[in-house]
Amino acid sequence: MLRGMTLDSNDAIRVRGLRKAYGDHVALDGVDLTVARGEVLALLGPNGAGKTTLVEILEGHRKADAGSVSVLGFDPARREREFRERIGVVLQETGLDLEIKVREALVLYAAAYPKRRDIDEVLGLVGLGDRGDAKARELSGGQRRRLDLALGIVGDPELVFLDEPTTGFDPAARRQSWELIDSLRALGKTIFLTTHYMDEAQHLADRVVVLARGNVIADNTPDKLGRSEESVVSFRVVPGITLPAGARVERGIATFTSVSPTRDLAPLLGWAAAHDVELEGLTVARPTLEDVYLELTA
Ligand SMILES: Nc1ncnc2c1ncn2[C@@H]1O[C@H](COP(=O)(O)OP(=O)(O)OP(=O)(O)O)[C@@H](O)[C@H]1O
Numbered sequence: 001m002l003r004g005m006t007l008d009s010n011d012a013i014r015v016r017g018l019r020k021a022y023g024d025h026v027a028l029d030g031v032d033l034t035v036a037r038g039e040v041l042a043l044l045g046p047n048g049a050g051k052t053t054l055v056e057i058l059e060g061h062r063k064a065d066a067g068s069v070s071v072l073g074f075d076p077a078r079r080e081r082e083f084r085e086r087i088g089v090v091l092q093e094t095g096l097d098l099e100i101k102v103r104e105a106l107v108l109y110a111a112a113y114p115k116r117r118d119i120d121e122v123l124g125l126v127g128l129g130d131r132g133d134a135k136a137r138e139l140s141g142g143q144r145r146r147l148d149l150a151l152g153i154v155g156d157p158e159l160v161f162l163d164e165p166t167t168g169f170d171p172a173a174r175r176q177s178w179e180l181i182d183s184l185r186a187l188g189k190t191i192f193l194t195t196h197y198m199d200e201a202q203h204l205a206d207r208v209v210v211l212a213r214g215n216v217i218a219d220n221t222p223d224k225l226g227r228s229e230e231s232v233v234s235f236r237v238v239p240g241i242t243l244p245a246g247a248r249v250e251r252g253i254a255t256f257t258s259v260s261p262t263r264d265l266a267p268l269l270g271w272a273a274a275h276d277v278e279l280e281g282l283t284v285a286r287p288t289l290e291d292v293y294l295e296l297t298a
Contacts, residue, residue, distance in 0.1 A: 009073050012037045012159050012190040013058060018067035020053050027053040029214035030067070035207075037158075040181070040191040042205035042222075044198075046297050049211040051194050052163075058192070059089055059161055072159060085113050088157030092164055094148045098137035102128060102147055105136060106154050113155030125183065126150040127176055142173040149180065160184060162193040166200060178203055198290040208289070212297050222289055230257045233265060235282040241271060253281065 013035035020028040027050045035041045045051050056062035057069060060076030060083065069076060074083040096105060103119060110116040123129050126146040131139065139147060145165070152160060165181065166174040181204055184191060195201055201208050202222045210218040210225075218225055234255040243249070244264055247256040258264040261284045272279050287295075 009070075010037055011035065011070070012039070012072060013192065014068075014070045015054075015058070016068045018054070018057065018069060019065045020050075020057065020062070021065055026214050028057075028064075031211070031214070031216055033209060033216060033219075035190060035192060037190050038185070038188050039206045040185050040193070040204055042201035042208050043192065043194045043211060044196070044201060044208060044293060045211035049297075050214045051211055054211065055161060055163065055192070055194060059087065060084070085115070085155060086158050088152040088155060088160040090149050090152035090160065090162045090165065092167065094151060096136055096147070096151070098135065100136055101132070102134055102136065102139070102150075103132035105147065106150060109151045110154045115156045117154055117156045119154070122150050122154050125153075126180060142169055145169065145173075146177070146180075149177070153184065157189070159190045159192065162191060164194055164196065166195070166197065174200070198288065198293055202289050210293065210296055218292075218296055225289060225292055229259050231259075231261045231284050231286055232257055233261050233282075233284050235268075236280040238272070238277050238279065240275070241268065241277075244268075 011034050013033065015031055015033040018028050018031040018033075019026070031050075031054060043051050043054070053062065057064050058071055058076055060071075060079045063077050072083065072086055074080055076083060100108070103123070106119045106122060110119065120129070120132075123132055126149050128143060128146055128150065131143060136144065136147060145168075149162075149165070152162075162181070166177045169177060178200070181191060181193070191204075193204065205222055208218070208220060208222050208225055209216055232255060234253055237243070237249055237252055237254045243254050244256055244258075247254050249255075256264070265284070268279065
């Protein structure tokens with residue numbers, strides 16, 4: 001029965017009216033969320049927004065007070081074995097014995113899953129192909145995180161939870177992790193990741209959900225969230241120029257927003273050309289995902 005339901009459903013995660021309070025502190029205040037199979041979803045939100053609480057409920061580590069939660073067709077709170085076998089969880093800190101060798105750790109973890117990936121393939125996938133005989137304690141911080149990721153996918157899960165997967169990485173290691181996550185997506189996995197990096201969400205996610213004070217305050221593709229209709233125009237003020245209404249000047253830089261920057265810039269550029277002056281630092285930019293995020297969560 002349950003299996004049939006699972007196969008029929010196109011949603012990997014479906015949450016409705018989810019509530020969770022700690023005493024009188026409401027951590028989740030009626031959250032609705034749907035994640036399609038094969039989708040990469042990035043959950044963003046300021047510290048204390050309720051992200052960890054939400055993720056722990058989805059993983060079955062915490063019980064909700066109210067609302068419905070379905071993950072791969074299961075109620076995670078029941079912690080059924082089959083459910084646990086079909087999800088992978090990559091936490092920021094794995095309680096791994098540091099004396100264990102990398103390959104041994106993977107063999108040990110894989111034993112808990114009926115479906116497992118080939119150990120060498122997983123090592124190669126996370127870029128630890130030549131570190132299989134190293135002890136966990138001999139790995140660099142970035143390599144340890146890649147081992148954590150390897151442990152999270154060795155059971156070939158359909159749905160992978162990644163908690164801030166690149167926090168503390170150097171730029172090259174971040175790019176490698178992004179490639180790895182892209183390759184998981186290519187395998188058709190559903191990925192639910194939390195991050196504080198907007199460029200990461202922009203690069204990886206099909207959809208971005210912003211949580212603040214226990215509520216979903218935005219849910220859209222990164223491009224639709226980040227690229228509003230308005231552009232921001234700025235340049236260094238020159239004497240004699242007439243600024244458009246609504247322009248702000250701060251430290252000699254004029255800034256205004258415009259839905260039609262070409263039209264609004266035309267008189268300024270005409271004036272500048274006629275007076276043979278250069279509008280230094282002239283830029284026309286769409287707000288980034290980070291700009292929008294900061295505005296939403298302010
Ligand atoms: N076990 C708990 N007991 C009491 N309050 C808690 C508990 N866990 C979390 N909270 C509170 O619930 C709110 C949401 O916490 P949560 O950890 O879910 O936020 P978060 O979005 O993951 O934050 P961060 O980005 O800092 O990890 C916070 O105000 C937190 O202090």
